[in-house]
Amino acid sequence: MSERFHSITVTVNGEQVRERVDARKTLVDFLREDLSLTGSHVGCEHGVCGACTVRVDDEIVRGCLMLAVQCDGARVDTIEGVSDRGEITDLQQAFAERNALQCGFCTPGMLLTAQELLATGGSPGRAQIREHLSGNYCRCTGYHAIVDAVEEVAKRRAGGSK
């Protein structure tokens, strides 16, 4: 079955990786199992919970609904890379200060989704924030604290204070 395994070249968090992957392997399994990037989590494997959210060519995607082979030639960014670059340090601090995470399992996906909204600029209202996070499941917080943290960062960024 020569077509089953494919060589792919992907730029993951700025580093070029070449791997041979099973055609059926999802992007999130590839990141977690082949590259040991365990910050992206597997919650439902059918595209509902958002725990596996990563960025492919600057767009957030569900790592469980995309195959690794589909990322050949693409740029993939995960929570590890986004953290190391300092892109969302203010958002991460706000989450910690506001206790906007409890078990933390949804948090990497939640942060990447929130950052997508924040990157558009402006000061989104609470309803807009809730709507934007509608595809990320959190069982612990009840969402209120997450909305608080995102709202706070939006205000700070709009105010240019940090």
Next chain:
Amino acid sequence: MKIVGDLPSTLTALDRPNSYIGRAVPRPNLARLTQGRGQYVSDVALPRMAHVAFVRSPYAHARIKAIDTDAAKKSPGVIAVVTGAELSEVITPWVGVLSHLKGIKSAPQHAIAIERACWQGEAVCAVVARTRAEAEDGVERVSVTYEELTPVIDPETALDSGTPVIHPDLGDNLTFERKHEAGEVDAGFKQADEIVEATFVFGRHTGVTNEPRAIVADWNAGDQRLTVYQGTQAPHMMQNLFAKHLAIDEHQVRVLTKDVGGSFGIKVHTYADEMATAALSKLLQRPVKFVADRLESFVTDIHARDHRVEAKIGVKKDGTITAWEIDDLTGIGPYSVYPRTSGIEANQVVNLVGGPYKCANYRARARVVFQNKNVMCQYRAVGHPIATSVTEGLVDLAAMKIGMDPVEIRRRNLIADDAYPCAGPSGIKFEKLSHHAALGKLVEMMDYDALRAEQKRLRQQGTYRGIGIAGFIEVTNPSAAFYGVGGARISSQDGATVRLDATGAIICASGVTEQGQGTEAVLAQCVASAFGVPIERVRVITGDTDNVPYGGGTWASRAAGIGGEAAWQAGKALRQNVVAVAASILQADPTSLDIRNGVVVDADSGRERIGLDEVARIAYFRPDTLPPGYQAELMATRHYVPRAWPFAFTNGIQASYLEVDIETGFITLLKHWCVEDCGTVINPQLVDEQVRGGVVQGIGAALLEHCIYDERGQLQNGTMADYLVPMAPEMPDIEVGHVVTPTTDSELGAKGAGEAGTAGAPGAVANAINDALQPFGISPITAIPLTPDLILRALGKI
């Protein structure tokens, strides 16, 4: 937004300089988790690690006639294919009963089914392979021949003579029955001007932890030790159970619990597939990993609730409640879950109904029956949402009947705040609660009168809003009365070991565990305050049976109240020890010294005398300079268990404000309030977030979550696309307020707060919906989840 709001400490005895008690100290482990640097069990990878996937019964009840494993064994990457009979060579079955639940019975449950599968999803064969994908490939190649048996599905008919008995050796399908009668029930109903009856129905739902259950078991034949990485709430309980059923000694088992992706009571039970994973590791002498996928989670994570309660209340025209009566029936699947049993929830319902109120005329019956559905057991706020919804639903129905405001009828019947200590209708003992203070605070927070006025005004415009109130009591800080007296090796005490390290920092090891509640922050606050160091100098270790004191773990809202007290006491003990060392170095009277902000000081003047780093340096590296015969003791352990009261009951009250679209049946949650009294608030932010998260879990039960089975026992909606959970847009902002009534059973005075939100929210939401629908004169809806479908049917629209 105020990110970290400090509440002034309400404590006096605890009011040491630099006290962290009562402060919103951020949790030490959050930076790691926000950066994707956590270590969940699903992340663990070990050398030679294999993966197991299970063949699961497609039938609710079936005889296993034959299992053909030949093709699976030849599948690429497959290491072993193991049936239940083969696995039973290394692991013994278990029976989920407790001696203090009189008459409770269950049948032996195997790690992998042998002969018979008793629910859809029960594992009947294991395939171990190099990768999970290859294990799943192998599963598809296992051929099982079943003979389908008649399933027992409906609890209502489970005890009928014509219904098959699931476990013939037990004689019938009755797991457990409890009856209770107190006061003058018949006389109470006779005194009543009105008697209201209703049947409350609570759908089955489940935990849907974001990280599914996960375990890596590593039997090292060289060490003759089993190391288990497990997302569990109770590592020592699991250590005992692995040892017991794998026929090894407890000291041969180490359970490690690092980050856990949500638990809520789901991860405090014995799961057959997790026990099987440990047994497979012993059999194969290599690490074996099992992570439930989401579809497996829906059919194997314990389900919760599934109660039908026929209930009755008597009330006088002046609002006085004169009697209560309930008859609870619950179906718990084919086995009582080990080791906590599936009888506890019904028992709690009997204990808790009517709990906030003065009326002590109370009759109750609860029956727990077997059925061929997934097992059911204790989930966040065990029994509380049932008891609260029934009690508060009845109180609202009574108020409606006599035309009294829901707040007023509660004012007239709640136990007075100065009546304690006293007992509830079921005989449960209350040290001190604050129902009236909480109600007063709630009414003020929500501006009740203004909301009522707004509701009235909007009704005239054809907008139907409702206000629902639900008061509750919560069992926290359980003593041995919960499980220990029934023979389960589940510790009610907990320990903390605190030591001064060689640079003057503090390490605290505790038997309670962290699954996101903030346990580690709370422990650090207790130790830092008691010992006298900045909190940054305290590091907390939990979740390692080799390295923490023996304890029960985190469940029943016990971590802060019990684990926190042990840490507080250990911190105090170590302070004494370290002061003694400092006194001997300084040749001072130990009673004249204290430790504040990480420095040994004169107790009176606060003058700095010697740093902790210097004390540690001398004690560890130059003990030769200490007086002859003097031995520094730089590690202290203390244990704590509540003794004065079986449980530290807390109380609180919630309110929901919502709008019902009478054309679509859709509900918009506008706002939710909760006032709760968990005694001393160690960390107000963590308490508030426990409450908020709990409320939303309760809202899920009230409106969305439902495990729907068909008549053949097939789960119809076992995916996250079909089973609805609360998501951000539909959830309201939640305002939290506090009344503080510390328990005198501990120095800290902290009671639990983890389940209050879940206990009260379903009742508040259901009452609000019925309040919104009052103008239509329809019978109140007393079933949850309260779906648009139910609402439209009640309104006669479909």
